[in-house]
Amino acid sequence: MVETIEWTSEGVVMIDQRLLPRQVRYVTCRDHREVAEAIRSMVIRGAPAIGVAAAMGIALGMLRADPDRLDAEFAEICDTLAATRPTAVNLFWAIERMKRLYESLRGRPVEEIRARLVEEAQLIKQEDIAINRAIGEHGARLVPDGKTVLTHCNAGALATAGFGTALGVIRAAVAQGKKIDVFADETRPFLQGARLTAWELARDGIPTTVITDNMAGHFLRSGRIGCVIVGADRIAANGDVANKIGTYTLAVLAKENNVPFYVAAPLSTLDLTIASGDEIPIEQRPGSEVTQIAGVPLTPEEVEVANPAFDITPHRYVTAIITERGIAWPPYTESLRALARAAGEGFTPRRN
Ligand code: MRU
8 A cells, every 4th residue: 555644764755746647746744834745736635644644744854943942832833734724624623633632631741742642643544544543344235236336536545644535435335346347537637536536546456447527427417327425624513515526527527327425424524513515615737837837837827816725615515424434414513423423532623
């Protein structure tokens, strides 16, 4: 399995996702500012992966923090990482978890605080892999044998600490012996589907066909697609889902064609502090991602460009939400809260 992110004695090492699949290159971040820049510039991306990166960034920053200004530096480090990307709640969930640990260590020797923060960041990574395997086990039974699964963006090993959420369900279904193949939306403008999902699945030997985003309706109408499975960046209490731009279009097309639309996500993607998707901040990314492909300009220079990185899929289009604790069915206001309660306290981000 590909190593997305790793804690080493040199710093935090990440595979550079901007270069895949043409180049497999690893980047070493030597302080928390470099980790923040790696998140902002999409060296690492995907909701759970940026949560792990933020936790490791905090641990890294604290290794170099001035012992006489520990509280102030901790707060600055957390703020720097929180300011990178606004939509995926896993980032804020991970920062919050590190803050709680730090607060519980108040008064302990600096070396102990540092060691415990490093340990916690590594634990968040290990837990994420186990969580994805559990999501895979719960979700695999929903995947119809002998059909095609359509996915959007990359919700695989690269978007997590390993195994993946949506791709984890696909991997688990294949491991159970189901004969399935995958259609991967290319996912303009950043091409996470064409570059990253296709790369991961090809390495696993899972038959994959890349389609452009505007072909999805055609194939959903054809009867070939057994289900759609996507990941999520934030899920509101009512089950509205923020995910990669284009997810909403896909969900509406799936409903129109009676194809089940599943969302696979860890409970750390739930944001029960917000009632609906209307409250989820949508990241606006640089227009150059739309006007250029691989650095080659496509559009006239004077044209206006919009580049919202995510959209909201209203819960009525979501057939079920697959989590590590089981599957949530509508009405989500009840089912999500019940799964969250079963998981215990601690995953709902605290707002300042
Ligand atoms: O902009 P990105 O590439 O970070 O967006 C990623 C997605 O939208 C994923 O589908 C989502 O984070 C789930 S990843 C398991």
